[in-house]
Amino acid sequence: MFMLLPICCLMKAGEKRKEEEMIELEGPLGKSNAVNRELISLERELSTSWKNGTVDPFGLYLYGIVLKDKGNENLAHTVLVESVNSYPWNWNAWSELKSLCTSIDILNSLNLNNHWMKDYFLASAYQELRMHNESLTKYEYLQGTFSFSNYIQAQIAKAQYSLREFEQVEVIFEELLRNDPYRVDDMDMYSNVLYAKECFSALSYLAHRVFMTDKYRPESCCIIGNYYSLKGQHEKSVVYFRRALKLDKNYLSAWTLMGHEYVEMKNTPAAIDAYRRAVDINPRDYRAWYGLGQAYEMMHMPLYALHYFRKSVFLQPNDSRLWIAMAQCYETEQLHMLEEAIKCYRRAANCNDSEAIALNQLAKLHHALGRDEEAAFYYKKDLERMEAEEREGPNMVEALIFLATHCRAHGRFEEAEVYCTRLLDYTGPEKETAKIMLRGMRMAQSSFPPMDVEHFPP
DSSP: OOOOHHHHHHHHHHHHHHHHHHHHHHHSSOOOOOOOTTTHHHHHHHHHHHHOOOHHHHHHHHHHHHHHHOHHHHHHHHHHHHHHOOTTTTTTHHHHHHHHOOHHHHHHHHOOOOOOHHHHHHHHHHHHOOOHHHHHHHHHHHHHHHTHHHHHHHHHHHHHHHTTTHHHHHHHHHHHHHOTOOOOOTTEEEEEEEHHOOOOHHHHHHHHHHHHHTTHHHHHHHHHHHHHHHHHHHHHHHHHHHHHHHTTOOOOHOOOOOOHHHHTTHHHHHHHHHHHHHHHOOOHHHHHHHHEEEEHHHHHHHHHHHHHHHHHHHHHHOOOOHHHHHHHEEEEEEEOOOHHHHHHHHHHHTTTTTOOOOHHHHHHHHTTTTTTHHHHHHHHHHHHHHHHOOOSSHHHHHHHHHHHHHHHHHHEEEEHHHHHHHHTOOOOOHHHHHHHHHHHHHHHHHHHHHOGGSOOOO
């Protein structure tokens, strides 16, 4: 009969020695080529038991981990599927299986028994594969059965966070904290939302709350790091992100956020190292690829930057910020690839450009290329968007001046007068420009009086 306990002990002993080697060779946050030296004997014993049919679902789970660590992913799929089909309540087995599903084709090829744990697995796997709408749908379906599950609520918030629906995310996390005031799990994501919205007081309160609850959790350290980052104290922020990594060296968010802090501190080599560690842990982390692109752009290496920006937009094609970053890279003096930049700005405009950059840049680029009709089209769209959002600023003045000039040049004096009249509400030089244009148009119109057909002989 297969004995599971000695196998577990042997595997744990091998992992402990591997951890010690990693610390000795590279330090607690470093990389190392250390391996679990017990894998060969473990694989031999588990393989024999599996072929003899004497291994239970937990033994199959361990065998799947060994096969994965040895690089035999195809057999690992088979063994882990067998484990979860035999005993579907072992979430660790599902998690190992999920890490092997690097594409939707692999996920769809799995022969899984119908069970509610399968729905949890699929929802989580969709999230890893950046299929956020599918993940959200699956979690909402599960919520119908497990209506009081804080875990499901947090996962719904995670899916909506990836879809950049920050308002809904904030509402969910506020409810989670009301239901579970001492919750630390997933609260680092809530801190990211508060950071993005610059909610300083709310982030300060959250940081104090998790510090009092459990300050030695990676999530707590990341929240406090975000708090110091929002205060502009980037050195302190790095201290807390490094503390999170001492607690969990594979904590992806800490590597990525630490990279952002190094970018703010203009420490480009350290930023690149942090981002590379992040993509080593999870090659599907678009934020780290985007960070690498930013870092190389700071080093005036646009071709390298483009390479990393392309990776980020491949993973997150609906994020306008990524398309804008790539467009700006194409615009640099070294590349000056304006047609490619236009394509990127168009994608950004179609992806709900919340920063209101793409339409204005499209208008400017078309104008620079001598395509004034296209430029007028985008200035007009940008003007309509600013009016709908009740925004004021230099972009509105720029659009009004261009459209007034363009309409006047094409003899559309009434339309030009409308734009000029709106410019009269401003107090800067644009007001004088509008007055000059209005005077010129009225003089031009008065010099060509309307012709009366009665003056012509039949």
